[in-house]
Amino acid sequence: MDFRSARQAVLQLLRTVAPADLPELIQWMRTTRDFDEFTQDNNDIMLKNIAEDLRNCLPLETMLSSEHLALQKIQQQPEPTVHVDAFLYDEDFIDSLCEEGKMSRNYCTVCGSHQTAPLGFISHSFSLMELKFIYHHVLPDLSEKILVDVGSRLGTVLYGVLHADICTQGSLLQNADIIIMNNVFEYFLNEAEQARAWDYISHNVRRRGSLLVTVPSLEESLSGLQVNIQLSSWVDEVPLNYDVYPEKDIDREALKQIHLYKIL
Ligand SMILES: C[S@@+](CC[C@H](N)C(=O)[O-])C[C@H]1O[C@@H](n2cnc3c(N)ncnc32)[C@H](O)[C@@H]1O
Structure with missing residues (x-):
């Protein structure tokens, strides 16, 4: 489908949406990341593939034991902090790991209670x-x-x-x-x-x-x-x-x- 026909089809679809739901749909279209996969260029895809390859062969914490001073400094942060490599793990990926229970954005402030506070994240790579x-x-x-x-x-x-x-x-x-x-x-x-x-x-x-x-x-x-x-x-x-x-x-x-x- 070329651009003109696609635009017509989208507008046609919007005309069929229940008026009460239209503002919510438009808001979603303006802010969603769901379209990212359609707008990524080849460079993004290559970088994401490299990140995926590295993720598959590196542990979740992505820290080497030789980086002992960096590990120590993370432990000395005023709030509990973990290293999450921003090149390997983008926000969406962290969300999915949190959903699977493999990572947490929060820590328990009082042992055994449900009170939690946001965990500090440090990355030693550029995102x-x-x-x-x-x-x-x-x-x-x-x-x-x-x-x-x-x-x-x-x-x-x-x-x-x-x-x-x-x-x-x-x-x-x-x-x-x-x-x-x-x-x-x-x-x-x-x-x-x-x-x-x-x-x-x-x-x-x-x-x-x-x-x-x-x-x-x-x-x-x-x-x-x-x-x-x-x-x-x-x-x-x-x-x-x-x-x-x-x-x-x-x-x-x-x-x-x-x-x-x-x-x-
Ligand atoms: C925060 S990381 C940056 C990684 C990468 N450049 C990036 O932006 O994704 C800093 C790196 O510098 C290295 N580094 C620290 N001191 C160094 C030195 N004197 N010579 C070479 N590398 C050093 C550390 O081991 C670490 O791997």
Whole structure:
């Protein structure tokens, strides 16, 4: 059916709906995610297939025993918190796991009672939405560019293999056109190590005009650390438009954690 006939058929169908039910149906059509499967492009489908493959071979908590500091830091959060990898588990998938009793969004505040409170969720991967925002609305054309994802973990940003401490990779950083840093150090290194790592990054990410994408902002990452990095002479922040997705269920707060800087 072509567009014109399909539109006619939809309008015809709407004319047959009981008037009392029409507002509810229209509201559903405006807000539902049920149409997602018809609007997904091939890239979405490929990313979702990769996530599905990884889900099938990784445990639900998706944490390695080598990530012991990150595990410890999750346990030290003020509210009970679990790691749920946002690339592997989107909101709909979490809902279905909760329905099957395999995951919970709540924890019992008083043992044995029905009182519950929301459980904190932390993700050590970008979600599909964050990745799409970065690739469609933050980064320039990547042809011929060298992109470095510092701490690639599951490979959501960049699926490549170079297994090393970034503080041994000076020439890689010096030659990169774009460097992506998603919460690389905060959960994985103690404060002295974080300070040392940021010092190394700021000394090696120096190519004028190269781009640095960080989560959270550099100001937030460096605050509280004993570092002597003059942001104003190192980088210029490039403002981002966080309102590119009109959908209501977009996690705008997560997008606002993404920052873009140009190296001076
Ligand atoms: C929050 S994860 C980000 C994963 C991935 N880039 C993403 O956005 O989905 C941060 C990763 O950085 C790694 N990391 C921490 N310190 C590092 C270092 N000094 N050198 C290289 N990787 C590091 C951690 O082990 C972890 O895998």
